[in-house]
Amino acid sequence: MDSVKRMALFAQVVQHGSMSAAARAMGMSTSAVSQQLRALEQDAGVALLHRSTRRLALTDVGSRYYAACARLLDAAGEAEAELSAARHAPSGELRLSAPLGMAAHIGPALGGWLQENPQLRLHLFFDDGWTDLLQARIDLALRFGQLPDSDWMAQRLGSLQRWPCAAPTWLQRHGVPGDPLQVPAAEWLGMPQVPGLVWRHQDSGQERLVPAHPRIASQNQPAVLRLCEAGLGVAVLTSLDAAPLLEAGSLQRLLPEWEVPELPVWAVTPHRQTQPAKVRQAIVLLQDHLARLPGAEGEAAQDRKRQR
Incomplete structure (x- = not known):
């Protein structure tokens, strides 16, 4: 048993008033507790307890040593309480x-x-x-x-749905596409997709592999959103980003009959x-x-x- 555990055991013995009571509290045998206390005193080279058949009493050095051991035991209890609180209450x-x-x-x-x-x-x-x-x-x-x-x-x-969106100014220049392949590859905004996104028609189940080679690419989604809102291309946006702009009319959802992976x-x-x-x-x-x-x-x- 290491010295820290022996210090805790010594403090338990003093607090419970007997080796047998401390042994019950710690799930040990009384003889094991007595053996550890003897080992602690032998290592220290001093007596920590006066033993009699009826009671235990601290020696002078044992009293001072117990004060330090009690602080250690209290700190361990506080640490355990912190862990318990963290498990059950946010802090x-x-x-x-x-x-x-x-x-x-x-x-x-x-x-x-x-x-x-x-x-x-x-x-x-x-x-x-x-x-x-x-x-x-x-x-x-x-x-x-x-x-x-x-x-x-x-x-x-x-998961979030993803919707292809464009600004009214882009639609005025290019018209409303009826098929994903009608959007020029360079007009897609965002990160280049290789070989592209697979689109699926909701009714027929038909699939399209739509290539995207954006002239304006960015991995920053807020930047892609602003570029799309400015009419610089078509972007596949999450519903999280697109919903408020669609409601405000600054973007329009395209190809609602087609789905892209969520x-x-x-x-x-x-x-x-x-x-x-x-x-x-x-x-x-x-x-x-x-x-x-x-x-x-x-x-x-x-x-x-x-x-x-």
């Missing part, structure tokens, strides 16, 4: 990473929860790239699309072991918020769709 700092397009949704999703838990702090990281969760000490990351292989833990929250949304955490309450509860709240957004489907709806 401390939640470091959350999300794509830029989610910036407007964190408040509605988590605002009420933060007000109910004033002991909780939120540190936000918005980035459309792939942040190293361990290096940035991220507790929870929202990720869209297909995930690369990693040792991280991923939980699917649902965009899966994931909650990614760097650890596979049991998550603290702040992470578990944030995932539930974000999943509930996602399910209420236009063109979004929660994971339960996705499961039903996959079973059909």
Whole structure:
């Protein structure tokens, strides 16, 4: 038994008043407790307890040693209480990473929860790239699309529909396409897709492999959104981004009878072991918020769709 464990055992013996009571509390035999105390005194080279058939009494050095051991035991108890509280109640700092397009949704999703838990702090990281969760000490990351292989833990929250959109000014110049292939490859905005997106007609089931070789390319979705709104091309936007602009009339949805693959949304955490309450509860709240957004489907709806 190492010295720290012996210090804790010694403090337990003093607090319980006898070796037998301490042994019962610690799930040990009385002889094992007595053996460890003798080993502690032998290593220290001093007597810590006066033993009699009726009672134990601290020596002078034992009294001073016990004060230090008791502080150690109290600190261990506080540490255990912190872990227990973290498992059952959100506290401390939640470091959350999300794509830029989610910036407007964190408040509605988590605002009420933060007000109910004033002991909780939120540190936000918005980035459309792939942040190293361990290096940035991220507790929870929202990720869209297909995930690369990693040792991280991923939980699917649902999916977002993707809609091809264009500004009225673009439509005035090019007209309204009736087929995805009628959009010139250079007029697509966003990242180049190789060989392209597979589009599927909702009624006939017919598929189109639509190439895209954008003249203006960017991996930053808010930038793509602004470029599309300015009439510089056609973009396949998530329902999350497109819905408010479609409602305002600054964008128009194209080819509604055609579908492109939905965009899966994931909650990614760097650890596979049991998550603290702040992470578990944030995932539930974000999943509930996602399910209420236009063109979004929660994971339960996705499961039903996959079973059909």
